[in-house]
Amino acid sequence: MSTHDKAGPTAHGTWLERWEPENPQFWANGGSALAWKTLVITTLNLTMAFMAWFLVSALVVRLPQIGFQFTPSQLFWLAAMPGLAGGSLRLVHMFLTPIYGTRHVVSLSTLSLLIPLVGWFYAVQDPTTPYWALMLLAFLAGLGGGNFSSFMPSTSLFFPKRLQGTALAIQAGIGNLGVSIVQFVTPWVIGFALLGGAAFLGESQTMVRNGVESQIWLQNAPAVLIPFVAVFGITAWLMLKSVPIKANFREQLDIFGSRHTWSMTSLYIMTFGGFSGLAATFPLLIRQVYGGFEGAPDPLTWAFYGPLVGSISRVIAGPISDKFGGARVTHWAGLGMVVCAVLVALTTQPTSLDSFPLFVAAMLALFFFAGVGNASTFKQMPMLFDPRRGGGVIGFTAAIAAYGPFLFGMLFAWSFESFGKATPIFYGLAAFFAFNVALNWWMYARRGAANPC
Template identity: 30%
Template sequence: MTIQDKTGTAEVEPGVVGRGRWIEHWTPEDETFWEAKGKAIAFRNLIFSIVAEHIGFSVWLLWSIVVVKMYGTFDESGALVAAGSNGWALTASQGLTLLAVASGVGAFLRIPYTFAVPIFGGRNWTVVSALLLLVPTLGLAWVVGRPDTSFGVLVAIAATAGFGGGNFASSMANITFFYPDKQKGWALGLNAAGGNIGVAVAQKLVPFVIGIGGVGLAAAGLVYVPLALAAAVLAFLFMDNLREAKADPKPTARSLRHGHTWLMSFLYIGTFGSFIGYSAAFPTLLSVVFERTDIALAWGFIGALVGSLARPYGGKLADRFGGSIVTIIAFIAMAAAGYAAVVGVQQKSLGMFFASFIALFALTGIGNGSTYRMIPSIFNRLRDRLGDGSEASVLDFKRQSAGAVGIISSIGAFGGFAIPFVYMWSRETFDGSIVPALQIYVVVFLVMAALTWAFYLRKGSPMANV
């Protein structure tokens, strides 16, 4: 099969990589093309997308472990007893504020990052977004050695870590174009898991590197400088741009007209928002609630690791059984795990609290994969109901779906902004207790389970069993 290229003067076979690494024609639903050529090209782009996204996620959550070393020790009157590393003496509220701001900026940047793919091309934007990671890494390395820096400046530098959070949206929007519908769940799950696991790697790597060579906390940022450069170079050399993905960004804007885009955004707050919020706050909770900084530094990464590894299996289960059924089960189980965490805090049982949070992380990972798999299925239903069946209409809804992936990932990530503040509110309002915060999460998970049933599982619903 051949088509006219953008100039209208030459015929281009599907999958041909042209000047600037642009692929003018891409037909993943054609099984002959997919098996002969498309699969290998898509997998190559997926691998290097994962590399860049992995580094981005690591940078996004660097502060989650760095702040643990910056907390001061205070007596009951609030007087400083001992400073943390490099002379810093952050309070728990200040630490949670840094984590929330980094998460919130990352969530916000996912919106322009989503539009960047159709404007610049997936490969091109991956290069740029990887290079932008030099700002937060070098900024962190500079500021942690200056404890006299104002808290406002510290917040501003932590906010730049959000560059790493934006990478996810552009990466997922790009990869969704490369794979056929029947394999999107697994492919998007792998792409997301490879990024998500960067949180666990950072939380495990940082405590190790800050003790090497006398560099201290600055090493947390410096170690990611060459990695960010490597990600940019690899994307430049080995990734491709799809002409099909490079288009007027209006389809992304049109995706906002559908109520399902907003509903899925809310549900994604419960899955990914919980994952990123809990990942950011978990080491701090272990440190300030149970006063086990040693556990926070040595084992705080386990939750993010488990959640990351679970994500592609959520997508795979959704490919097999449907995203809605997997999602509703995940939400109900998350409510049960959240209740167990409440009991763990009330009984002052670190073991029960830790185990319940590991279960929560695993379930958020599964829910992440299943909710993401629901998005292209929903837009396929919308295409069948609202489209005219033409090739242009099919492509438009495909682009709307890709755009919705980025928008939903952005709104969902604001859960990572809200969760640290809810913990902060709970501690400040209820004499240092996080139980009310955990109880709020349980109720929210049950509400989300009910909404999933009503709109995506209930018999007779237009979107039943997506």
């Protein structure tokens, strides 16, 4: 064995001189350590990205209670706007890592999150802030959504194929926890004055809920994220390196000639599109469906459980997909999503709060299976493509699925305006999920499939 084979990774500035994760000697002599360190740093940054992306979903349910005068349709549009931006920006991010490298992309895109966070900090303190300004800030929150399509392809480049299901599931699952964290922390952190009521953090707002007045500090929600975003972004700049796999924009377009790019995109729309879309609209959905009853539940008390369940199941399903194969796991996850979507539809026209526990249980089960499918589809993609194209497909599928919050926001707004209920949406989702189960079974999961993965 030559000295070159035994040597671990060495860096020339930002870019590593060589990267051979499939080489056992290279992997043992520093490759593994650098890959896992990169995963930790990138995952922390991705978690902050998801928190910034879904911050709007946690703020929007409180805006009417502190004096903002918006219709239900306007509120759903606010919740949907980060999804529109996230999906659009992911179409840009999917090309960035092979051009600029992990270090520059992760650090600079994380620091860009300071723009919407500072904007929301000031906007929520003034109920006269115009709707267009809030829509702009909601769109800018989508900067966090865009990051996924450069961070995840980057991670796929650092790990050997045998570990990619686990590594990608860990990163995406913990990153997805940012959704649950921001929806869980927001109701708590807005309930008191930060830093002893320091003047530069703003005054409280009067919240009226069920006829009861209380003081809250809604600006605390973005305020607590700002220092973490700054620290993690700077850390990424100082500690990350970039894998020497490069391609210009034109070279990366070759992924669109494969049928697997389009089939995996549909499967990921089912899993992550469902996860992200429901996570963004779950608080408003609870408010619209069950908010009219006496003693109605506080949406933010329950909403964070969905993303939490989906994120944890994604982490767990990664190693399972590495062991049993992504296509098999996707098959069973899809079947679970079909059943759960029908169950949710049966609980969206309540006559009392008695059906609320079943509604929540069915929603959480739907999040669970979506999380499992998120992990298993990310195992399938690296098995179908070489490392560079696999990273590109991961970025593209993630970009399209990131429109989930936008599409779900629009669909629920339309459904409530047209029918006064969300039931048609969930029956439509069940049909879409069933189509994808059949697609995955035929192309990848059945015995004798041409491309088992």
